[in-house]
Amino acid sequence: MPQAVWTGQLSFGLVNIPVKLYSATAPKNVRFHQYDAQTGRRIRYRRVASGPEHIAPSQQAPTYEQKPPPDTAEPGPSLKPSPGSSAGEPQSVTPSVDVPPAFGEAKEEAGGESPEEADVPWGEIVKGFEIEPGRVVTVTPEELMSVAPEQSRLLEVEQFVHLNEIDPVHFDKSYYVAPGYGAGAERPYWLLYKAMDAAAEVAVGRFVMRTKEYLAAVRPGEHLLMLETLFYADEVRDPKEIWMPHFEEAPERELRIARQLIDALTGEWDPDRHRDEYRERLLELLRNKVDEAHVIPEPEEEVTSQVIDLMDALKASVEVAKLARSANGSA
DSSP states (O other), X not given: OOOOSEEEEEEETTEEEEEEXXXXXXXXXXXXXXXXXXXXXXXXXXXXXXXXXXXXXXXXXXXXXXXXXXXXXXXXXXEEEXXXXXXXXXXXXXXXXXXXXXXXXXXXXXXXXXXXOOOOXXXXXXXXXXXXXXXXXXXXXXXXXXXXXXXXXEEEEEEEXXXXXXXXXXXXXXXXXXXXXXXXXXXXXXXXHHHHHHHTEEEEEEEEETTEEEEEEEEEOSSSEEEXXXXXXXXXXXXXXXXXXXXXXXXXXXXXXXXXHHHHHOOOOOXXXXXXXXXXXXXXXXXXXXXXXXXXXXXXXXXXXHHHHHHHHHHHHHHHHHHHHHHHHHO
């Protein structure tokens, strides 16, 4: 049984229906990991800071501007406080956490070569947004929470529209909407389902899941209500950015032949007919290579050292017990 990703109430007018949301899709992409071809060890990625090391400003600067590092001929990714702040005022990033050297004037490494970068601790990582090339603002978790949508368990319907009025380009992700627990949840649920199915309309509204507010369309599916999260209007690109259409009237004869071709290929939609043939070929390739599978080596040194340490501890304990026994006997 899948886990519900959201529980709340579907509200329209004065009616509230308890519902649960389940993801309707499960992508089956074949994902590969990376391994060292010589040792077979898994390749891992690290959190390291890119570019030269910088000195953190002292107290109050929300924006920073990139400029070339001093005493270098080539431009570099150095950051300095933006020109909007006063020269005598103290400078700082906005996060309240302790910030490592991250913003300020670049320092030169002795010898000209930087040492191996150490992982940056999670507590020393701050969120930043590049508002324009070379200018970065940082925000604290408290600042993000101050503008986050209010937590709610309500999906409030704003309007009902015909499904064919929504261009499919606005659809993002699909969910199943099941009736929630509790007495009396199923009856209004199926009443809404039947009414929407008869009217061929969908309900458009908003709800908050985790920390994001979603625009959504609830529609009657084959066996239950379905919810489609929608892209907002400003998230859909204007097709004129790609191509400016120039319509020409087609001859009637060519239109007639085109319609005949469409009619010849028209049929009932059967999703099972369309398979991911590439994924099937890839899985077949992997199954045929099972006999060639590499065994990932165990960290033998660590295991061995742990065993030796344990044996040494046991032997030492035995010796201590013998000495204690001898001391008691001689006493």
